[in-house]
Amino acid sequence: MREIFVEKGTFVVTDEGGVLLIAKSLGSTLAICLRDTSSGIIGICVPVVPKVSTPDPLLTAFDCANGLREFFKEVMEKGAKRQNIKIWLVGVGIFFEGPRELNIGAQLYTYVKNTIERNGIKIVKEHVGGSYNRTVRFSFTDGPVITIPGEDEEVVL
Amino acid sequence: MTADNMTADTDIEMNNNMALTLEPDKDQHDFTLDYIFENLTQLPTFPKAVQKAMELLNNPNTTTKHLVDVLKFDPAITTNVLRLTNSARFGLAQKVTNLETALSLLGRNQLKEILMASGSIPYISRELYGYCMRPEDLWHHSMATAICADILSKYINFEEPTTLFTAALLHDIGKIVLNLYVGGNLEKILELATKEGYSFTEAEWMVLGGDHAVIGSEIMNQWDFPEDIIKAIRNHHDPDLYIQDRLSSMLALSNILVIIMGIGVGADGFRYWINPELLDALKITRNDIYEVMFETYKEFINSKDALMLYKDNN
Numbered sequence: 001m002r003e004i005f006v007e008k009g010t011f012v013v014t015d016e017g018g019v020l021l022i023a024k025s026l027g028s029t030l031a032i033c034l035r036d037t038s039s040g041i042i043g044i045c046v047p048v049v050p051k052v053s054t055p056d057p058l059l060t061a062f063d064c065a066n067g068l069r070e071f072f073k074e075v076m077e078k079g080a081k082r083q084n085i086k087i088w089l090v091g092v093g094i095f096f097e098g099p100r101e102l103n104i105g106a107q108l109y110t111y112v113k114n115t116i117e118r119n120g121i122k123i124v125k126e127h128v129g130g131s132y133n134r135t136v137r138f139s140f141t142d143g144p145v146i147t148i149p150g151e152d153e154e155v156v157l
Numbered sequence: 158m159t160a161d162n163m164t165a166d167t168d169i170e171m172n173n174n175m176a177l178t179l180e181p182d183k184d185q186h187d188f189t190l191d192y193i194f195e196n197l198t199q200l201p202t203f204p205k206a207v208q209k210a211m212e213l214l215n216n217p218n219t220t221t222k223h224l225v226d227v228l229k230f231d232p233a234i235t236t237n238v239l240r241l242t243n244s245a246r247f248g249l250a251q252k253v254t255n256l257e258t259a260l261s262l263l264g265r266n267q268l269k270e271i272l273m274a275s276g277s278i279p280y281i282s283r284e285l286y287g288y289c290m291r292p293e294d295l296w297h298h299s300m301a302t303a304i305c306a307d308i309l310s311k312y313i314n315f316e317e318p319t320t321l322f323t324a325a326l327l328h329d330i331g332k333i334v335l336n337l338y339v340g341g342n343l344e345k346i347l348e349l350a351t352k353e354g355y356s357f358t359e360a361e362w363m364v365l366g367g368d369h370a371v372i373g374s375e376i377m378n379q380w381d382f383p384e385d386i387i388k389a390i391r392n393h394h395d396p397d398l399y400i401q402d403r404l405s406s407m408l409a410l411s412n413i414l415v416i417i418m419g420i421g422v423g424a425d426g427f428r429y430w431i432n433p434e435l436l437d438a439l440k441i442t443r444n445d446i447y448e449v450m451f452e453t454y455k456e457f458i459n460s461k462d463a464l465m466l467y468k469d470n471n
Contacts, residue, residue, distance in 0.1 A: 007428060010417065027419020028427075048418060049447040049452065062451055093422075095413070096356055098431025101443040104417055104450075131427040132351070133419060149289035150424030151349050 001139065006031075008151035011045035011071045017076055018152045021138045026091035030103035030128070032071070033088040033138045035079035040041055040138050045071040047077075050107050064111045072119075087123050088144045088157050089113070092128040105129075124155040174308050190367035193338050196373055200334070203380040206231040207276035214265055214272075221261045224268075229256060229439070230300045237275035238464060244462035246304075247271065270307075274300070277326050282467030287343030288423035295333075296467040298421025300460065305453040306411040312449055313439055315407060323382070323406050324389040331373030331409075339365065350428050357425035358394045370394045382455040396432035406438050414450055420457065 006012045006023045021044045023031045031043045047064040061067025092105030109128055117124060127146050137145045143157040209227045213219040222312055228234055235256050242259040243252055253259045263365055282296040306325035311320035342364050349360035361368035365452040374391035392405035393412055399405035416422050
């Protein structure tokens with residue numbers, strides 16, 4: 001299986017078979033894992049903050065608004081149909097306590113969830129929050145597989 | 158367990174490339190912070206050539222020749238200085254192949270940052286089993302925190318950016334020692350933090366009577382670093398302490414932002430408390446935070462050459 005690493009602030013969308021998408025060490029960022037079984041498309045988008053003043057073409061998805069727009073544009077261009085899209089949300093590590101301004105994961109999560117639901121797209125499952133870091137692997141055949149440092153067992157959504 | 162057989166088991170030495178042989182002893186069970194402090198004297202010292210060069214850089218009369226004379230006999234430092242100088246992070250227009258040219262082209266603050274990074278690599282590019290961190294994780298985390306600190310300094314016009322850079326680069330040095338000396342206790346710490354809901358700092362205090370920030374500050378003390386850097390490293394996980402001065406607050410915030418971005422995050426992860434007043438104390442807004450993170454991440458991924466240096470120092 002060919003591995004493709006999805007860096008933070010970017011997204012990958014593919015209709016190539018036998019691909020494993022991996023988003024490592026998510027921190028408070030949010031991995032939006034997407035699949036459309038009818039068109040054979042999978043993708044992961046990893047936004048980092050809700051917004052920035054001037055988006056960078058190499059980090060299209062660093063800010064949530066721009067990232068989601070570009071991600072779904074590519075998904076639809078590859079032939080996905082809104083009603084067939086399924087989404088899993090993974091990530092958003094949070095500190096025990098702190099100012100709301102630094103709970104950036106929660107800000108991302110709220111923004112992404114509202115946007116997706118407003119567009120009538122189904123969120124299948126989530127693995128978000130908690131005071132730990134995650135890595136997620138995602139292929140066409142399985143739900144996202146999550147690993148956490150210090151934990152022996154993987155979580156399969 | 159005596160201090161003598163601990164020394165024999167632990168095998169600390171420096172070879173010509175300054176690589177350190179620091180293997181944790183997993184059979185140790187009776188360590189306390191006192192024991193660790195007693196044995197800190199067995200750690201290798203921070204490179205004297207770097208410390209001497211840093212002193213020279215504080216003297217306005219220092220010439221390039223003075224600096225070359227101090228550094229040229231340390232091949233590992235010279236190699237690291239040249240590689241960092243040629244990395245995109247420091248952005249010189251021409252490729253530099255000798256120490257004299259490098260030192261003459263760099264500004265004093267850039268030079269201080271490069272020297273500190275060059276001297277620090279052997280210590281902060283190690284696998285930390287107890288924290289579930291690979292060799293690159295601590296190096297990447299430390300570099301990203303230093304980059305973030307630098308960007309934050311510009312945002313709030315901090316007057317001592319190089320001091321903050323140094324503190325940021327070495328803020329987790331205590332983890333190296335914990336990993337080295339604590340043996341089986343690291344598992345207890347991990348269990349308290351991951352299974353019983355304590356913060357990592359609380360877990361370290363419960364098991365050791367101190368945390369990696371306290372140990373890190375003691376190392377910095379033994380290495381004769383300035384008092385303000387020692388204090389900032391001591392404070393960086395203590396919400397009540399770091400809020401009391403700007404250097405500590407900025408170090409704490411830089412570290413927090415890098416953890417949020419998931420750069421070099423280990424098993425301790427997000428298991429820390431943040432002072433709710435931190436942003437107010439620094440007069441920094443939510444939008445500033447987004448921009449600082451964006452600038453940090455861009456500069457971090459542009460520093461690939463520097464980030465790969467951990468490979469040659471292992």
